[in-house]
Every structure is written in structure tokens, then in C-alpha cells.
Amino acid sequence: MTPSNDDRIAYLAGEDVTSLPADELAALDALRAELGTAAMWEEPPGSLEDQVVMAVAQAAASEPRSGRVSAEPAAQRAPSPSIWSRLRAWLHRPAYALSLGLSAAVAAAVAIVLVTNSSTTTPALQFAMAVQGTPLAPGAHGAAKLTKTTSGWRIELRATGLPRREGNEFYEAWLKNAAGVLVPVGTFNDARNVTLWSGVPVTKFRSLTVTQQVANGNPKSSGRKVLTGTIR
Amino acid sequence: MYREYGRLVFAVALRALGDRGLAEEVTQQVFVKAWRASEGLDETREIGPWLVAIARRTAIDVYRRESLRTSAPLEAVSADDPAVVTAPVSAESLYETWEVRHAVGDLPEEEREVVRLQHFAGMTHGQIADQLGVAVGTVKSRSFRAHRRLATALGHLKD
Numbered sequence: 001m002t003p004s005n006d007d008r009i010a011y012l013a014g015e016d017v018t019s020l021p022a023d024e025l026a027a028l029d030a031l032r033a034e035l036g037t038a039a040m041w042e043e044p045p046g047s048l049e050d051q052v053v054m055a056v057a058q059a060a061a062s063e064p065r066s067g068r069v070s071a072e073p074a075a076q077r078a079p080s081p082s083i084w085s086r087l088r089a090w091l092h093r094p095a096y097a098l099s100l101g102l103s104a105a106v107a108a109a110v111a112i113v114l115v116t117n118s119s120t121t122t123p124a125l126q127f128a129m130a131v132q133g134t135p136l137a138p139g140a141h142g143a144a145k146l147t148k149t150t151s152g153w154r155i156e157l158r159a160t161g162l163p164r165r166e167g168n169e170f171y172e173a174w175l176k177n178a179a180g181v182l183v184p185v186g187t188f189n190d191a192r193n194v195t196l197w198s199g200v201p202v203t204k205f206r207s208l209t210v211t212q213q214v215a216n217g218n219p220k221s222s223g224r225k226v227l228t229g230t231i232r
Numbered sequence: 233m234y235r236e237y238g239r240l241v242f243a244v245a246l247r248a249l250g251d252r253g254l255a256e257e258v259t260q261q262v263f264v265k266a267w268r269a270s271e272g273l274d275e276t277r278e279i280g281p282w283l284v285a286i287a288r289r290t291a292i293d294v295y296r297r298e299s300l301r302t303s304a305p306l307e308a309v310s311a312d313d314p315a316v317v318t319a320p321v322s323a324e325s326l327y328e329t330w331e332v333r334h335a336v337g338d339l340p341e342e343e344r345e346v347v348r349l350q351h352f353a354g355m356t357h358g359q360i361a362d363q364l365g366v367a368v369g370t371v372k373s374r375s376f377r378a379h380r381r382l383a384t385a386l387g388h389l390k391d
Binding site for chain 2: 010039041
């Protein structure tokens, strides 16, 4: 008896079907086995996307690539439907001037990756930034994710190579604009997992700096920079 | 890009290594490697097989690294012990995982849940109906539609 597509579907769905030839049974058995694996149903953790963005941003900051930077505004680029164009656009969005150069010993930056949330009707603005140490902390490095929210810009900093500061010693993060105006965005003890908040737009205040501070009644920056990232 | 392929890459990595933490690590590395390689890549190339290939190579590297962590002396391990095999899953198997996961992701949510409960949780139609609070007939309908979609998408039906 010639098997029908309904027979194939029924077998796949777990029913006993005797009309199928051995090769088709084997193929459908393989598919049924695949459907029974954890890999088919387990979801990656929600934080994995952030980790991927930061990993790519860190790679971009540490691996200068020639001819990569495009100053061409997004609106002037010729539209390209290919996935590779979309991949490169995702990773190298020139919404703002980008620099992928790396200064070895002093404050540098700088990989900004623009990620838009395509699952909502209003895209959420989000950047990932690599940050580097300074002569005071040459081994420090990390990444920051900057997300625009209704409360302001949330800055999630993940940096290593900075010792913990406690007691009346702490770290403070600042944003600075082209005119040199400094805005404090938060104080903390350990830079490995910090959430900071900015009431000014990171698109205007493009320099992120972390300084060593002492609680001595002086709210100004000590100038002792240990971590910086700058949009060039 | 991550939202389009991240779940699929994770599924391939999990299939290869069977460990969520290692699958997360592989997924991160795959996207970094994809970024590094994207500049000179042929734009006509299909991205799915390319990402699967990167994921498999990366999973093998991680598998080898983790295998070296075992402390049993080599002479105590037989030659065909999986710990000494370098390629845990074939490229063809991993690409099948990719394709099936993609097809599963395209199912309507109510149909996908029936398929999950049936194949992964091993439930009968009656048990699924109780779980979902619907009639058995509804479960059977959703099951048939879902499996027809899967069989169609994965090329198991004939004209």
C-alpha cells in the first residue's frame, strides 16, 4: 500500500503506521528523536544577548580592522537585503562616528555597537562600549552597555583589573561632554558588575571616566582616572 | 543578528555539549568569530551552515578543553571511551538540529507547546489535554497541524 502524507504526519506525531518504507521510517525516527532532546526546547538565558554584545564590543576594541569605519550616515547607505550587509550594519552601525583604534597604554576606547530592539514597535536605543585602563590602572579593562530608558540612560559596567575600594574610599563614574562639563553617574566599590544612571544623554556626553575618590566632603572629581571610554 | 540566530546557535551548542553553561560560552564565541570573519565573507553564502560549522568547531575546542580536566589516568580509560573522542557530534547532525530548531520556532505557540509536551515530556494526548486545560480533540488537532508543518518544512512529505 502506498503511504500517504497523512501516514507520514501520523507517524511523526507518534502513531503506529506500518505503510512506510524503512528509509522514511528512519528519517522520521531521527526527527522524532531530535524533537525529544533538550536542545530543541531549552531557551538561552536572557542575559546571553548582553554577553554576546559585550563580547563583540570587546573584540572590536582590541582588534583594529582597516577600512572598517564608515562615516556615511545610515540614511545614505544603499539598501542591501543580504544578511551579510545586515550583519555588518548591526556590528558597525555608524549612527555616530566610530573609532576602532586602540591606544595601548592610555585611555582609549572605543567600540560602540548600536543594537535596536526589533521586537517592540518603538526601538530601544542601546550601545555597547569597551573601556580601557589608564596609567594608574593599566591592567583594567571591560565593557559597558548603555540603554536609554524612560528614567534616563542606564549604564551597566563590567570591568576587571580594579581592586575593591571600601571605607571612605570608592570609585565614581562620570560622563563628560565636548565642553568638558562633568556629570556624575554613580559611586561604587567594585567595578565587576555595576549599574549606573545618567540623566544626560550619552550621545552628547560621550566620555565615560571612572576615578578613585575619597569621602572628604569634596564632591569634585579627584582627577585620578582608572578607567575611560570615549566616543571619538 | 543575535535575535535571529542566537537561539539556533545555542541549540546547536547545547546539542553538541549537553551543558548549558558551556553552550552559553560557545554561543558567545560563535558570534565573536562570526564578526571577525564577516568582513571577507562571500555574501551569497548561506549563513545557517556557516554558523553551524563555526559552532561545531568551537564546541569541539571546548569539549577537548573540558575533557582534559578529567583526572583519571590514561591507562584506566578504554580506547573507545567518549572522553578521548574529539568529535562528539557530526556536522550533519548539528545542522539537522539547526533546521529542526528553526522549524520548531516557526510553529504557533499553542502547537509548539503540544509538540514539546508530546516529544520532550513524553505525555499522551489525554495528559496534554489535562495540562493545557483543553479537550483531547483540540490536542489532536493541534498535534496534527504542528506535525504537518514540521514535516512540510523539513521535507518529509512527498507530492
